Amino acid sequence: MDQLPLFVNLRGKNVVLAGTGDAADAKRRLIERAGGICVDDCPNAICRCAKIAFVAIDDDEQAVQAAQRLRAKGMIVNVVDKPDLCDFTTPAIIDRTPVLIAVGTGGASAGMAKAIRQKLEALLPSRLGRLADNIQSARDAxxxxxxxxxxxxxxxxxxxxxxxxxxxxxxxxEAAVATWLDRDDSPAQNGLAQITLLSNDPDDLTLRTARLLGEADYIFYEAGVAPGILQRARADAVRQAGAPPAKLPNGLSLFLTLKI
Incomplete structure (x- = not known):
């Protein structure tokens, strides 16, 4: 992973926008859509409150100068269509507020990101955001x-x-969350699942193995299991080399063995 995806709350916050033209207008719409307040690249106090800046200037030399000037003020900078000058890039966005899906290519190709976004748009129901809102409202329950x-x-x-x-x-x-809460079925409290991998290629994982990697609280693994496989596990799952202990920890444990 070359970049760390982050979702930044811009609502009510100042964002510097340097430049004019179509590219600058597009960034202005994006910033305002996220609730940010566009301010000009200038030395006054309101500008110094900003932490993020976008530079939409066609001339390479002027773009470099603007980026350097804004970084000197402590901002992180995106320079439109110049990924080598960027501290961050802006992804293609699928908006099912509050659900957001970002597709980035590290600045390699906005067209590729758009093509992926369009494919995913067709897969996601229009009411996905409402489902997320209902889950949020039911957190206490x-x-x-x-x-x-x-x-x-x-x-x-x-x-x-x-x-x-x-x-x-x-x-x-609308009643999906309430109906789910009223059901009697509950997930298993503890247990151990053992998976024998036939390959160290993450693309060869079965759907079941991928699901268990995403659910397990503890990952035990034999020597030789590739780091790429372990990266498919939950970020907060405990990883430990070797066989699981006789007394399993509380939660779901997964033991990965390798047979090649």
Whole structure:
């Protein structure tokens, strides 16, 4: 991963926009769509409050000078169509507020990012954002139903699976969350799943293995399992080389062995 994707809250915050023309207008629309306030590149106090800047200047030398000047003020800078001058890049965006999906190519090709975005747009229901809002509103009820964080996460993982009660790729009605909370089925509290890998290529993972990697609280693995496989696990999952202990930790454990 060459860049760290972040979602920045710009609402009510100043964002410097240097330049004029179509590219600058496009960035202005993007900033204002996110609730930011566009300010000019100038030395006054309001400009110094900004932490993010966009430079939309065609002339290379002027763009470099503007970027350097803004960085000297402590800002992180995006220079339109000049990825080598950027501290960050702007992705293609799928907006199902509050659900946002960003597709970036590190500045390699905006056209590729757009093509991927268009494909994903067709897969995502229009009511996906409303489903997320309903889950947010039900947070307290979800915590009461599943007081423990690991149990609660597994319940949500199970609900979000394809065909699950809250499958995000299916059209869900307004009562979907309430109906799910009233159901009697609960995810397993503990357990160990053992997976024998036939390849160290992450693209060869089965759907089941990919799902378990995304759900497991603890990942135990034999020597030789590639780092690329372990990167598919949840970021907060505990990783430990070797076989699992006789007494398993509380939660879902996964043991990866390798057979090549």
């Amino acid at each position: 979800i915590k009461r139903r599943w007081p423990g964080a690991p149990e609660r996460r597994r319940a949500l993982d199970q609900a979000f699976q394809p065909g699950g009660a809250l499958d995000p790729f299916a059209e869900q009605d």
